[in-house]
Amino acid sequence: MNLIQLAFSLSVLLLALAVVAVLMRGRGGVSGAVYSLSAIASGLLGIAGVAFLLRAGAPQLMTLPIGLPWLGMHLRLDVLSAFFLIVIGLGGALNAIYGLGYGRHEEDRARVLPFYPSFLAAMTLVVLADDAFSFLLSWELMSLLSWALVLSHHRKDEARQAGVVYLIMAAFGTMSLLLAFGLLAREGGYGFEAMRAGAGVRDTAVTVVVILLMLLGAGSKAGIVPLHVWLPLAHPAAPSHVSALMSGIMTKVAIYGFVRVTFDLLAPAPWWMAMVVMAIGAVTAVMGVLYAMMQHDLKRLLAYHTVENIGIIFIGLGLAMGFRSNGMETAGALAMTAALFHVLNHSLFKSLLFMGAGSVLTATGTRDMDRMGGLIHRLPVTSLLFLIGAVAISALPPFNGFVSEWLTFQAILLSPELPQWGLKILTPGVGGMLALAAALAAACFVKVYGVVFLGRPRAPEAASAVEVDRWSQGAMAALALFCLALGIMPGLVIDALQPIALALTSGLLPAQASDPWMTIAPIGAGRASYNGLLVLLFIAASAMMAAWLIHRLAARGVRRAPAWDCGFEMDDPTTQYSAASFAQPIRRTLGSIVFRARETVHMPPPGDNRPAHLEVTLLDPVWDSFYGRIHGAVAWLADRANVLQFLTIRRYLSIVFALLVFLLLVLTLWN
Amino acid sequence: MALVVALAPGLVGLVRKVKARLLRKRGAPVLQPYATLLRLMRKEVVLAENASWLFRVVPYLVFASTWVAAALVPTFATDLQFSWSADLIAIVALLGFGRFFLALAGMDVGTSFGGIGSSREMLIATLAEPAMLLIVFALSLVAGSTQLSDVAHALAQPVVGLRVSLGMALVALVIVALAENARIPVDNPATHLELTMVHEAMVLEYSGRHLAMIELASALKLMLYLSLIASVFLPWGLAGPDGGLVAVVAGIGLWLVKIAAGGALLAAFEVSIAKMRVFRVPNLLGIALMLALLGTILLFVSRSL
Incomplete structure (x- = not known):
């Protein structure tokens, strides 16, 4: 059996598992069985992907006599699909392991169990599909199954609204x-x-239109601004391991769709399309993280961070398009490698963070950050692992998020060699926006970690939280290890991605694994190099040396005392900085432009001892200016068309007759 | 590497001394910061009751990451032993790493002072980082590399000469350095009790050896930025890869002069300007961002500007 047959049979197995889960619902142990089998099957999928990618052989094909009669179902496994198989397999397996523990707390398990494995199967089929029909079918299956998962808490209004959008x-x-x-x-x-x-032989105009349509289609699934609106509603509504799957993996499948069509099925697009994609990416990155900064709901905040990271990936893809249309192969390979590396990285740390959020949700029963605090004392393991995820997503060394953003920056620094002025001038601006997004992400995760895990408990739930089960901890620990490993050994990933870069941009980066100490120097050693391993070793060594020397030679005494706080008494935990107060400086500087943020203080009159209130109003520019208008137009049309509901049968018949005559007239005039 | 740590408190002492002299005060001796650090290290640590393990680990992490970053900046020679392990972007990110953890530590005890410091520090960092990246962009356009020792080497060549774009990058870098080091007009390093304080509010709960580590780290950061400005914009006298002992000694001497001059200039600047309101800082950093962008675009228009 070759690898594509293996991958296909695994996805069939996952689909069968869904049927079994429906038939066996309500029996004890089904949940454990379904999650462990899903974990094994997706783990094997990931291994199949790794095996194929490392060997980088010729594409494997498979045709099945199902689907459209004259077409059949074509499947194909090439290096690009293999890479996305790894993303799906790894994320699917670890989320299933997390689900083994987390799924027990689910109140209505039968609403999650069948959809989990079949959702994985649908995503696998999307990346394997080799004809439009099977691609669209699997894509639609993926959408519908994830929709069902969003509605697994269907009694909550929030989930129902998310489902509709x-x-x-x-x-x-x-x-x-x-x-x-x-x-x-x-x-x-x-x-x-x-x-x-x-x-x-395709027209340039057709190429452009196809790319624009892919931006709408795949982009709406991935969550580019302004098509992101469903994402922060739907991802948090699902159970946490499913949120992780949707945010970490499904958005990547959407990226796959865009890459497959733009880089594989189409000839190089005109250079100004690269500008469009890059600009969209930059706006998405900055807007996503600004939205996240304004959020108090932990899972929704993470969903907005997905929007940001999709923006970063699209910046890389846009650069790759620009380099490709100018025939700059090595630069294109660098940008493509950066984008794909970020795809993998984001799938890892976003899963980790959503799992951490799930643990917090289990432990405290709330997603409102302003009811948390001090969880580092109550959830020691979760808090350490969440910290690793937070550092990784904030693009700080020595973790993996930094490497892919560093590669993107290096690709941006190659832009002066581009011949077109538009691209030349735009790219530094995009680089600045990327740096802004990265810095804002760091600020946002200081907020998340500081408000949720540090400080003092703001509500009794947080004060009495208990650590989650071993399965959940294990899955998170595995992801945290991956984040660190990819951060200190990026050369291996870059080398493994080269067959894909060669296939899509016909360029190659120099081999990295042979460099000493896992240094990466993607464009030659004289230009830029980075070594995560050494950075980690240096930091660890000097921190430990400093600590040892001081404890040895100077003092080691510790005394516990009430917090100093400049001498203020502060027993009330509400005197701490909250999520909203942490965001205040950024809300005032950037939020006042983007969200037209307003702060009003309601002071009670003298003599009244009610507390004063600070009210913050934010306007969502996308909802208000874009969807608000669309909604208004649709409602207006619907009102006008409403008249048609209450006609007599004679009128209906005459309308049908008139329409028929009209259409026949059009037809005759057309010919 | 060890030299940088050894000299950093002296630089802080020098800046304070010059500041005091300019204000016609006598000022503490230049070596005072060493005495303060030693005293702090010997004292016991007073921890807030609900401080977590993170609070106790952060000082060492901050010190270590700043030290590693400082060790990667060329001071008196361009052929640093490990300069290939991180380029300028990575150095900026290493400083970001330290800041991230320090801001977390500010949130750990759960006081309002810590929170105000952390949130403002992150605001300033948010605005300074894009400016810094565009400076890196402009420098790498001239030097063809983001590897700091290569940048310093390339900018020391006579062909580079005086350029408008580099001048803009210099002004932008100075603004970023002022903001990153919490100096006037962005923040006041001399006070604990002012509502607009940023850095000092964040580390308010620290004491003893932890505080010593943080003070040393911020002294190192000042040293780092001054060395960075010196090595990139005044790269003369840096010992090259093939320089002998004489070149190295001359390099050290010249570096000390550059750093001392930079420190004195900083002190003179600080006494001649008032502190800004926090919400005017974005305007200042916006100037840095615009200058860096203009410098980059000028380089696009003509490589010789």
Whole structure:
């Protein structure tokens, strides 16, 4: 059995598991069985991906006699799909292990269990699909199954609202994809092979329209601004390991769709398309993190961070498009490597953070950050692992998030060699926005960690929280280890990504693994190099040396005393900085521009001993200026069309008759 | 590496001394910071009752990351032993690492002073980092590298000469350095009791050896930024890879002069300007950002500007 057959049978197995879960619902032990089998199956999927990517052989094909009668179902495993198989497999397996423990707290398990493995199977089929029909079918399956998972707490209004918004956005996205594939199929057929062959003869205009449609279709699933609105509603509504799967993995499958079409099925796009993609990426990155900064809901905040990271990935992809359309192969390979590396990194630390949020949710029963605090004392393991995830997502060395952002910066620094002025001038600006997003992410995670885990408990739930089970801790620990390992050994990942870069941008970076001490120098040693391992060793060594010397030679005494706080008494935990107060400086400087943030203080009149209130109003620019208007237009049209509901049958018949005549007239005039 | 740590408190002492003299005070001796550090290290630590393990680990982490970053900046020679392990972007990120943990420590005890310090420190960092990145961009355009020793080496070549873009980058870097080191006009390093304080509010709960580590780290950071400015914009006298002992000694001497002059200039600047309101700091850092961007774009227009 070759690897594609293995991958396909594993996804069939996962689908079968869903059926079993439905049939066996309510029996004891089903939950454990489903999650452990999903973990094994997705682990094997990941291993299959690794095996294929390291060997980097010729693509493996498979045709099945199901699907459309004259088409069948085509599957293909190449290096790109193999890489995304690793992302899906790793994330799916570890989230399933987390689910082994976490799933026990779920009140309505039968609403999650069947959908978890089938959702994984659908995502696997998306990356394996080799014709438009199977791609769209699996994509739609993926959307619907994740929609069902969003609705697993269907009694909450919040989940129902999220479900509606998600369904509308998913339908819109799939429609865009449908149109994109329709345009792609003009040159031959619905198989990807024919589309690839048609790349040379395709009009530039068609290429541009297809990329724009992919931005709408895949971008709405990935969450680019302004199509991100469903994401912060839907991801937090699901159980936490499913949120992790949706935020960490499903958005990556959407990236896969964009990469597959733009870099594989299409010829290089005109250079100004790269500007569009980069600008969208930069805006998405900054807006995502600014939204996150304003949030108090832990899981929603993490979902907004997904928006930010998708923006970073799109910056890399946009750069790769720009370099590719100018035939700068090595630079293109660098940008593509950076983007794909960030795909992997984000899937790791976002899963870790969502699992951590799930543990906090289990321990305290709330997602409101202003009811937490001091959890570092109550949840020692979770808090350490969440800290690692927070450092990694804030792009700080020596963890993995820094490496991929560093690579993106290096790609940005190559932009002066681009011939077009538009790209030249835009790229430094994008670099500045990327730095802004990274710095804001660090600020935001200081807020998250400081408010949730540090300080004093703000509510009794937080004061009595208990640590989560071993399965959950194990899954988080594995992810934290991956974050560190990829941060100190990035050369291995970069080398493994090169076959993909070669296939998509026809460029290659120099081999990194042979450099001493795992140094990475993607564009030659004289230009820029970074060594995560040495940085880690240096920091650890000098910290330990300093601590040892001081404890040895100077003092080691410790005395516990009440906090100093400049001499103020402060027993009330509400005197601490809260999530809103931490965000205040950034809300005033940046938020007043983007969200038109206003702060009003309501002071009670003298003699009244009610407390004063600070009220913060934020306006969401995307909802108000974009969706608000669309909603208004739809409502207006619906009102007008409402009249049609209450006509007599004669009027209906005459309308039908008139329409028929009109259409026939159009038809005759057309010919 | 050890030299930088040994000299950093002296630099702080020098800045304080010059400041005092400019205000016609006598001022503490230049060596006072050493005595303070020794005294702090010998004292016991008073920990707040609910301080966690993070609070106790952070001082060492902050010190270590700042030290590693400082060790990667060329001081008197361009061929640092480990300069290939991190480029300028990574050095900035290492400082970010230290700041991240210090801000967390500010939140740990759960006092309002810690929170105010942390949130403002992160605001300033948020605005300084894009400016810093654009400075790196401009420098790497001239030098063709982000590796600091290569940048210093390239900028020391006579062909580089005087450039408008480098001048803009210098002004931007000075502003960023003032902000990052919590100096006037962004923050006041001399006071604990002022509502606009940032850095000092964040470390308010620290005492004893922990405070010593943090003070040493901030002295190191000042040293780092002065060395950075000196090595990039005044790269003369840096001993090259093939320089003999004479070149190294001359390099050390010249570096000490540069640092001392930088410290004196900083002191003179600080006494001649008032502290800014916190919400005017973004304007100052916006100037840095714009200057760095202008410098970069000038380089695009003409490589010789």
